[in-house]
Structure formats: structure tokens, C-alpha cells
Amino acid sequence: MTKAKVGIIFGGKSAEHEVSLQSAKNIVDAIDKDKYEVVLLGIDKDGKWHLNDQSSYLLNEENPKLIQLNKTNKGVAVVPGESSNQLVNTSGSDTLSQLDVVFPIVHGTLGEDGSLQGMLRIANLPYVGTGVLGSAVSMDKDIAKRLLKEAGISVANSVTFTKNKRNQINYQAVKEKLGLPMFIKPANQGSSVGVSKVRNEEEFYAGIDDAFLYDHKLLVEEMVNGREVECAVLGNEDPQASIPGEILPQTDFYSYESKYIDEKGADLAIPADLSEELTKKVQQASVEVFQTLNCEGLARVDFFLKEDGELVVNEVNTLPGFTRISMYPKLWEISGISYPELINKLIELAIDRHQRDAQLKSAVWED
Structure with a gap:
């Protein structure tokens, strides 16, 4: 029986890079090896794609705090518009074996916000998970x-702010609307990255500054x-x-x-x-x-x-x-x-x- 080739894309530039590495490891360990041939495509924190070997794709894989992608000299590029052989080894001139399906397990921005999904759709590659529109709107807490x-x-009451109006954010006004405690969240992050629980004015402005490190838009949300x-x-x-x-x-x-x-x-x-x-x-x-x-x-x-x-x-x-x-x-x-x-x-x-x-x-x- 011919095995289906499954490309697992993992890592990425988001703040959830290490989570993605852990997710990929568990999928690789559990996938039915009799049915599927795994092709590992790791994305480093600079956004470069690597063709990885299954025996050595992670460093410190048993330590969630120290886990890292093992970078290789085998770069990968995607060629859109092709009906087959959409992946190219950039360290040589050869194309890679045709993938039957892609399992993207890149959490966070550029992974589950529709960006990667759009690229895979343009490349005409079947992929696991929600499409471009659903990914984008679900990722943006404000739009969702x-x-x-x-x-x-029903959703929790909240107010939305953008970074260009940072000087218009007023603690007292938000407190009167939402009460205390409240939560501050980047609009386009997951896994509680950049989330702060706020009980006073000092924590409020610190939480605002922290959330804006991860996104240009944030939500301040009531505690339910x-x-x-x-x-x-x-x-x-x-x-x-x-x-x-x-x-x-x-x-x-x-x-x-x-x-x-x-x-x-x-x-x-x-x-x-x-x-x-x-x-x-x-x-x-x-x-x-x-x-x-x-x-x-x-x-x-x-x-x-x-x-x-x-x-x-x-x-x-x-x-x-x-x-x-x-x-x-x-x-x-x-x-x-x-x-x-x-x-x-x-x-x-x-x-x-x-x-x-x-x-x-x-x-x-x-x-």
C-alpha cells in the first residue's frame, strides 16, 4: 500500500513558536506510520523554512522551556500555481516529493490567522483546519x-484600542464601563500570550504596554x-x-x-x-x-x-x-x-x- 505523504509545518515566527514545536512532536510520535509518510517542514523564528529529518528535528525536545528547532542547510520554498511539486529545496535545484496533504500546526500569528492557509491554498495543497476567512476572523478577538x-x-463586554490611539486610553473610563478586575489581551494572539489580569491603575497601564508588544490592537475585557x-x-x-x-x-x-x-x-x-x-x-x-x-x-x-x-x-x-x-x-x-x-x-x-x-x-x- 502506497503511503500518503503528510507535510507537517511547525514552528513559526509567533510568540507560540515553542508550543508549536511541542505540538509537532506529539503529532509525529502518534501519526500512523503504516499509513502516512511524514515530511517535516520547520519554520524558524526568522521565518525561514527548513526541511528536517525526523531523527533530529528538535533540540531539548523533552524540556518545554528549552525546546528548539534544529535548523538545517536544506531550505524550502513554495512554488504557487503548480499542480504538483510545489515545494523546492532552495539549497539545490531539485523539487521535493509531492505532498498529498499538509498538517499546519503553526500556532499564533502567521500560522492560524489565515496567512499560512492562504499560501497553501494558492499552492493548491490540501491542508488540515479552517480556511482563510474562518482563520482570520477567529484569530482576531475583536472581529470574532x-x-x-x-x-x-453572548460574549464578554469589552472595549478595543489601537496602538496609534494609545494616548487616548483612560483607566477611569474603562474601569467605569467594565469594573474590576479586568483582562487586557492582544487582539491577535493565543495561548494567553500578552494577557494581563488588572486590579488597579498601575497594572492597567503596564498591561496595555505589554499587550501592544504583541499586536497593534488590544481588547480590555470584563471579568466574567x-x-x-x-x-x-x-x-x-x-x-x-x-x-x-x-x-x-x-x-x-x-x-x-x-x-x-x-x-x-x-x-x-x-x-x-x-x-x-x-x-x-x-x-x-x-x-x-x-x-x-x-x-x-x-x-x-x-x-x-x-x-x-x-x-x-x-x-x-x-x-x-x-x-x-x-x-x-x-x-x-x-x-x-x-x-x-x-x-x-x-x-x-x-x-x-x-x-x-x-x-x-x-x-x-x-x-
Whole structure:
């Protein structure tokens, strides 16, 4: 049986580079080697692509704080417009073997914001996950909130600021609108990068400055008192929701360290301790959010569950972490889909969408 060639793209220039390395390692370890041949395409922090060998693509791979991409002298470039052999080895003149599908696991900016997805679409390569539009709007917390509110879906109250109007940001005005404590978040980051919990004026302006290090736009958001419930969604035109899970932070809030480095930073209750009625409500709401934001393939939808049973969307992650302590694969494992099977389903969904898109006419008149 001929193995399908799966290109795993990982790393990237975002603040979530190290998370991506961990996710890639777990996918490579778990993927069905009898069914798939893995081609590793690592992106360093400067944005250069490397063709990596499976035996040596990571340095310090067992240490989340020190993990690094092992850079090679085999550069890679993408040639758009080709029907095959879209990848070229820039250290030579040869093209690389044709990929059957790409699994992009580049978290954060330039990875899950539609940029990489657009490049893969132009290169005519099937890829796992949400397309250009869904990736872009889901990544931008401000735009995602606007779309969800338009659809009648509850989101936390917030105000948005851009860096060019930094001098117009007023602590007292924001405090009167949102109360204390509140959260400051870069609009286009994930994994709690650049997020600050604010209790006073000094923390407010420090949080503003920190968030603007990561993005030109930020949100200041009210604190919603509620349980942190998450649900994984899988599918294209007919998405399915997993059993919900609950985050039980052991720190002040569910920070980057809690998610990816400190295994004691949070407890994951899977399944969440919910009634059957609430479980169905979370699952239905997750699918509704998924479809509202034009997601495909996979996404994790995060909610706050208030005491009165109201669900408030926190955020949507279209390329959730695939590390060994990540919620997305754990939710599906408890729901009955093992890690290797989940990878297989995502690849099948990518190919199915690509074949479906290929049936669309691209011109009014054919040559």
C-alpha cells in the first residue's frame, strides 16, 4: 500500500513558536506510520523554512522551556500555481516529493490567522483546519466578538484600542464601563500570550504596554464570573462536538505557563461535571460558534458558564495545542477518538474539503 505523504509545518515566527514545536512532536510520535509518510517542514523564528529529518528535528525536545528547532542547510520554498511539486529545496535545484496533504500546526500569528492557509491554498495543497476567512476572523478577538454578537451569541463586554490611539486610553473610563478586575489581551494572539489580569491603575497601564508588544490592537475585557468550560469541535459541513471539559486553574488565571509548561498549573476535568442538559447546551453552542465563524476541520471553543446557566464565549482557537497536556486531543480521547485516530480524521477532512473545492468553477468561460 502506497503511503500518503503528510507535510507537517511547525514552528513559526509567533510568540507560540515553542508550543508549536511541542505540538509537532506529539503529532509525529502518534501519526500512523503504516499509513502516512511524514515530511517535516520547520519554520524558524526568522521565518525561514527548513526541511528536517525526523531523527533530529528538535533540540531539548523533552524540556518545554528549552525546546528548539534544529535548523538545517536544506531550505524550502513554495512554488504557487503548480499542480504538483510545489515545494523546492532552495539549497539545490531539485523539487521535493509531492505532498498529498499538509498538517499546519503553526500556532499564533502567521500560522492560524489565515496567512499560512492562504499560501497553501494558492499552492493548491490540501491542508488540515479552517480556511482563510474562518482563520482570520477567529484569530482576531475583536472581529470574532462582533460576528458572534451579530448572531445573538453572548460574549464578554469589552472595549478595543489601537496602538496609534494609545494616548487616548483612560483607566477611569474603562474601569467605569467594565469594573474590576479586568483582562487586557492582544487582539491577535493565543495561548494567553500578552494577557494581563488588572486590579488597579498601575497594572492597567503596564498591561496595555505589554499587550501592544504583541499586536497593534488590544481588547480590555470584563471579568466574567463563571466556570471555564471548553469543547472540541471536529468536522466540515456537519461538525460534531466532543464531551465538554473544564479548566480548574491552580494559578491566578489560565496563563501560558499553565497551558504548556507547568503541568500543575491547572487541573483538567474531563468530562466536566455538568448535567446532561448543560452538556448538550455546551455542545450545541460550540457547533453554532464553529459555524458562525466559518470554521472547518477543527476548533476548540472556550466558554464561561455562569451560575444562571448562561454561556459566554471566551474565545475560539482554530489550531488548538496538540501537546500531551492539551485539552483538544484529551477531549476527543475521552469522547472515544484516540490521538492517532483524531490525526487520521483531520487529514481525511482536509482531503475531502480540497476535493470539494476543486469541483467549483474558477472561470465563467473555460479555455
